[in-house]
Amino acid sequence: MPLTLPPMLAYALRRLVQAVPVIILIMIGTFLLVKLAPGDTVDALVGDMGGADANFIAQMRVEYGLDQPIWVQLWRYMAKLAQFDFGWSFVYEQPVSVVLMDRLGTTLLLMGASLSLAFSVGILLGAVAARRAYSVTDNLISTLGLVFYATPSFFLSLMMMLLFSVKLGWLPVGGIQTIAAFYTGWEHVWDVALHLIMPTAALSLIYLSFYLRLMRASVLEVVDLDYVRTARAKGAGETRMMVHHIIRNALLPVVTLLGLQFSTVLGGSVVVETIFTLPGLGQLAYQAVIQRDMNTLMGIIFLCSIIVVVVNFLTDLLYARLDSRIELS
Amino acid sequence: MTALDSELRPPEPSRLIAFWRRYRRNRAALLGLFLFALVLLMAATAGLIEPIDPLRRAGAPLTAPFIDWATPLGTDQLGRDILAGIFHGARISLLIGVAATLISIAIGVVIGAISGYFGGWVDDVLMRVTEAFQTIPNFVLLLTLVAILGSSIEYITLAIGVVSWTAPARMVRAEFMSLRGREFVEAARNLGVGDLSIIFREILPNALPPIIVYSSVIMALAILLESALAFLGLGDPNYASWGNMIGQGRAVLRTAWYCAAIPGIAIVLTVLSFSLLGEGLNDALNPRQKK
Numbered sequence: 001m002p003l004t005l006p007p008m009l010a011y012a013l014r015r016l017v018q019a020v021p022v023i024i025l026i027m028i029g030t031f032l033l034v035k036l037a038p039g040d041t042v043d044a045l046v047g048d049m050g051g052a053d054a055n056f057i058a059q060m061r062v063e064y065g066l067d068q069p070i071w072v073q074l075w076r077y078m079a080k081l082a083q084f085d086f087g088w089s090f091v092y093e094q095p096v097s098v099v100l101m102d103r104l105g106t107t108l109l110l111m112g113a114s115l116s117l118a119f120s121v122g123i124l125l126g127a128v129a130a131r132r133a134y135s136v137t138d139n140l141i142s143t144l145g146l147v148f149y150a151t152p153s154f155f156l157s158l159m160m161m162l163l164f165s166v167k168l169g170w171l172p173v174g175g176i177q178t179i180a181a182f183y184t185g186w187e188h189v190w191d192v193a194l195h196l197i198m199p200t201a202a203l204s205l206i207y208l209s210f211y212l213r214l215m216r217a218s219v220l221e222v223v224d225l226d227y228v229r230t231a232r233a234k235g236a237g238e239t240r241m242m243v244h245h246i247i248r249n250a251l252l253p254v255v256t257l258l259g260l261q262f263s264t265v266l267g268g269s270v271v272v273e274t275i276f277t278l279p280g281l282g283q284l285a286y287q288a289v290i291q292r293d294m295n296t297l298m299g300i301i302f303l304c305s306i307i308v309v310v311v312n313f314l315t316d317l318l319y320a321r322l323d324s325r326i327e328l329s
Numbered sequence: 330m331t332a333l334d335s336e337l338r339p340p341e342p343s344r345l346i347a348f349w350r351r352y353r354r355n356r357a358a359l360l361g362l363f364l365f366a367l368v369l370l371m372a373a374t375a376g377l378i379e380p381i382d383p384l385r386r387a388g389a390p391l392t393a394p395f396i397d398w399a400t401p402l403g404t405d406q407l408g409r410d411i412l413a414g415i416f417h418g419a420r421i422s423l424l425i426g427v428a429a430t431l432i433s434i435a436i437g438v439v440i441g442a443i444s445g446y447f448g449g450w451v452d453d454v455l456m457r458v459t460e461a462f463q464t465i466p467n468f469v470l471l472l473t474l475v476a477i478l479g480s481s482i483e484y485i486t487l488a489i490g491v492v493s494w495t496a497p498a499r500m501v502r503a504e505f506m507s508l509r510g511r512e513f514v515e516a517a518r519n520l521g522v523g524d525l526s527i528i529f530r531e532i533l534p535n536a537l538p539p540i541i542v543y544s545s546v547i548m549a550l551a552i553l554l555e556s557a558l559a560f561l562g563l564g565d566p567n568y569a570s571w572g573n574m575i576g577q578g579r580a581v582l583r584t585a586w587y588c589a590a591i592p593g594i595a596i597v598l599t600v601l602s603f604s605l606l607g608e609g610l611n612d613a614l615n616p617r618q619k620k
Contacts, residue, residue: 022460022464026461026465033477036477146605150596150597150599150604152556152560152572154572158578158579159593161582162586263466267467267468267471268468270469274561285469285472289563297473300469301469301470305464
């Protein structure tokens, strides 16, 4: 082979190539959804203008290629999507891609914060619960996990708002920053962080409970394996055994779940961003539904799918790094 | 042990009784069963609590709970009885939950069975479709479907089923892949049984138990999805729904927090009952599985 990639990268790249047909299917799916929705681009334009005569409408249909056979339309649509051209938003009077890029940062910030919190606290509590299996601590943690799992994020958000914003007045009730405060530097960072505390908590608790339960089960599974007994026989201390031998191996299924669930978390951001009026993709999706802005909605679906594919690529890399048993060649 | 015992063994308990004995060993599962029975009871007696319309005005607006016995859990800003809303909401939640779960399992079984049984390119194509559905954030897809189809209760149920079939499909596929090479399948094939019969008569009954257990998870998720939709004001406005009650309670959160808190607790307990029930069923059906 003339070009040799590190095996880990080659493995992850192969998985990435497998995502190409999935992306194409999603393109076809969004096209079908647009076709299913009542009205097309020209209807929206004409509605925007306040009406036009039939000749002009027919001429516009030709201009937008809507008179072409469906296959040609599909092909053009896919070619445009591939260049991240999602069309024009008649609500924002801007190209959809510009609107999306404006919102992307907030959502990524919220995702990053929520997943880090859910993952780190989840595996920590799960590992503690498993080490003290069937004790009071374990029962407490497991019960907490069940309650988190059953609490819808919007209900949790409202109750946190009631406690921390209305009653105690500690945290801001919504938005991403204090309007008209014009903070700069660290003050700005602190301001944004304060605004993100409640949304992050609301979004992460359900997933925290998933990671907790899986980690607990996973650690219990690993603890009985031969190499852990070997390590113990060789006199490894409790901490060293936990960190080097147990956690690293118990993490594998949890990392898989992290990748699998990312799209669900992204979906959950719709509710949380809407409640806390965070200007992100989720809130945009909700507004697009209310305002029937199909172009924006399809842009969000496509962009979110790309993000999910990228995140899955990253978790594959992480998985390959953690699990040295994977034959990468 | 006497000689009599060894000759006349006590009769084997029936499978149902044995199942119940295993189930009741798990105290959390019993709690789940109790909560589930409670929700069922609420759904069944909703007509007794409020026979006419749970969305009608029943008292002075924003009456706090435990003050007026005509409306024991208080009223919301439009004077609607919260207790009646909770009981009728149980009906809607269960109805949508069961129907959406059936739809999702039906799609999942068909796709998973075909994929796992035939393998090859059929499997490849169907798995790519499954991955596409998993890649699109399911709540965003749900919103889109509701935006296109409309917010009536039938379409909401259908849309929830359409966004939640991927996990059962993968489970059914895995079961079929491990079962399709077994002797009983080979035997059926040698007897000249058709593919369709093998899939639905021979393999499916053996693949079902884990799917039945998993359906409690889908049910819980379906109820959460419906309540989130209703919370955002995209539910069917003609029915009392817990999510909708919370959404409207949001407007009066500052002064009358119970309007949002009471239906919220109802959702938490219902979802909790399904997860406990599911865990109990799992333990009882797979007694040898390590806990």
